[in-house]
Amino acid sequence: MAAAAAEGKEVRRDLWGQEYRTSSADCAAALDAYYAAFMSFGRGRGAAILRAAAADPSCALASALAAHFVGPRDPAAAAVFLAAAADNLGKATEYERAVFRTLSALLGEERDHEVALDRHFELLKGFPRDLMSLKRAQLICFYMGRPDTSLKFVEQVLPENQDRNYIYGMLAFPLLELGRMDEAERAARKGLSINKNDVWSQHNLCHVFQQKCRFREATEFMESCSPSWTACSSFMFTHNWWHVAVCYLEGESPLPKVLEVYDQYIMSELEKSDCEPAEVYLNALGLLLRLYVRGHIDPAKERLTALLDALKNESIWHVEWLLDLLILWALSSMSEFKSAHNMLESLKSRVSSMDRSRQQVMQKAIQLAEAVYEYGKGEHKKVFDTLGPDFDALGYKMIGASDEQVDVFNEVWYTVLINAGETSKAIEVLGKQIRKREGASFLWRLLEKAYSLDGRGADASVASEKANDLQAAYFN
Template sequence: MAKDRYGNSLHACTPEAAGHLDRAVAALLHFSPEVAPAVEDAVAAAPTSPVAQSFAAYLGLLGTEPGEAAEARRRFHHFATGTDGSALPVRDRLHMAAAGAWLAGDLKRAGAHLEELTLMYPRDALALAVGHQLDFFTGDAVRLRDRIGAALSEWDTAEPHRGMVLGMYAFGLEESGHYALAEEAGLAAVEQNPRDVWAIHAVVHTYEMQGRVADGIGYLDARLGDWADGNYLNVHNWWHYALYALEAGDTGTALRIYDAAINNEASSGLAMELLDASALLWRFHLAGIGQAARWETLADAWAARADPPYYAFNDVHAVMSYAGSGRLDAAERLVADRRQWLAKAGRGGADSVTNHRMTAEIGLPVCEALIAHARGRHRTVVELLLPLRRRFHEFGGSHAQRDAVQRTLVDSALRAGRHDLTRALISERIGLRPDSTYNWLTRADLADALGDAAQAAVARDRARTAEGSAAKALHRRPPFPPSNGPGVTGLPGGPTAPW
């Protein structure tokens, strides 16, 4: 029986197909576009391989694209109906169960199947990588950490891919608040594999969550050639760079990054990229910096997708674009459509299909809050978001991504005159990120509202200090070549910087 590079047996798989699967797993770990053709090669070489077919199903789901998911569902159903699952080895059976559960919309059950698989086969890199992403999509920070931590001891330091597993662990550590450990693990992972873009991303997150903007800018600058193009994560890592630029008070650089790397004429229109675009422009919106033309283009991109109910996190960012562009009728229509969908699903479905619960409990209230914010109904925003502020993780994403919603609550609390609430929210944020420019500027705005000129001056001085440190790092960057536009989005062309 053929085996993969990690020693796992592959049922109904030829040595040729095993080689393709190894290539596909390596590409998945590197977020390389090579993963799709490698999986297709594996399926073609071993069409009855449950692992190959499950891998193909996972690929149809990882991008949160409804059309790709529907096609993956059709293909997998055709395979599964002709396969006696009870006769399969346990590893293959669990992969099929996980793929089937996810295709049916039950992300929690899919993750549980992969966790069971990992207990028996801790060196199944495919199960670890896919399970890790499921934990991310469901916002389960503890499992994001512990799924990988439970398997890490079985990966020998001599194994070249151990660093990739360590990079996943770093992100789980970061999302669960272990920033020092996360930074250590992420740096070690990148040391083992310089082009481990997920580990680079984990390190960037640790700096973001601690307000270490200068460190983050310096780290991304130093590794520009490792992350800036040729992978599925480059747009997201450019988004992180833009967030750093905003903290440095350099809105010009943030917008140049947006135009060159995040959303432009060459952009693919994929949900994962549009999420970043919405989340960045919404920060400009909250700061009172108008971006009418960019909002219009972005709202057009979301509208062109015409997504059915699929992932509440995507819906929230689509509504963000509609609210930012003033298309409140479009935002209201999306909310009404999701309400009708929930009504048709009934109570039973809400317990079994993950996105039903995400939409009903988190997605719709957040969408309604964004619409209310655009209408200037800030008391309504507070009423909608305040009860959920410690539950936002339940509809997925990272702390950094969800911070756009947290900032919306802070902004509306201040505008609604809820000064005690605003003070508490800002106090929480400063306690966690004492060097954040945004936190101190908002504290100054609150002091102004309270008529405390002295406190406002102190807060603005702290903001200037934080901003100055970040700005120095931003302006120390090396003389990158001029932007060629598509080169920074993973299309042909070398690594470039959009300034």
């Protein structure tokens, strides 16, 4: 019956010209809506792709993409969609079969992320204008901590996509993750010259400003862009506001300004009917940990208290590794030790079920989880013993985090070194980091403390003066 239906299916073209088959105009319209929402980090992505698959169950492309969407949270449903796509490959287009092959490597019995990356390279060689698959490939790279591979993907297809919407935002992100900030800034600005409301280019330009310690520029730019975020997903809306709050915090703006962003723009997202709560908690906790590290413990714990019931609900566990680590810290720091221990053991169980090569990679994530658990308990010496003297959070990107997101664990590390009495090591690592980000006043304040504890009063005074000068220059 499926083959007979396929015989009459019309060949259509998607937003970028790739051919696929469907006899349903509703399916085609829903696929276009899904593409647009996916590329713009918009709301309603799930509803759109499920609507497409329902409108034409014999459309291999719609079924395959629906499988990819539901896969992370409902593997059984993903298997059903993937089987439906497989049943309709006989009359599918070459493009649909290529998409099916890539998604099978992510979702099927042969699940292998390295194979999935190889197949995305093959797909994009044949269909270089397929920005949807490029975005998906870059997401895989992100969760594997592979910005170099992500850059190769976008460079492969860039010649075929000059002056097209979204492409330069996708170029900017791996560049900034590789530390190529000037190139990343040019790419992000190029993306905004094509579409000023490209939220990914906006976000990436903010990353550049943050890394270059241009905090006032970052907040002014992002707040000017904020009206364009109303249609964004819960993650992207709260994540962009998280960037604003972090820039206020790093620029040592008055604390109420930071808390205003948290209360009015991040947590308010939970009031929306189509909110994805886990996406909000990821950004909320990421900000609260930064407040906590900087000594703003009471306002952080006040807000953590309001989140505790939600964080103990295991339905939001294991959505993102970064979120799991932040939940683990939150539970531990609030003396919810039973729930924190259960989370830690659950993470270890997850890793033990992985194949051997993946287990080896994720052992570092478990090491970080154990350290975060001890940090929440205030056991700084145990954190030092767990991480060892050469820890650098940038080596832990397998948890699925950007440089800015993972950097909070370096901030934890610096404070641990000081509080564990490892002042000489703290002075060494802070000196290296300051050479990269000389305009970050918090680093100078930590260096001042380390110098003071090490009996180097004159050096402490110099560091203090530098931090004060930076603070005066930021927002005064």
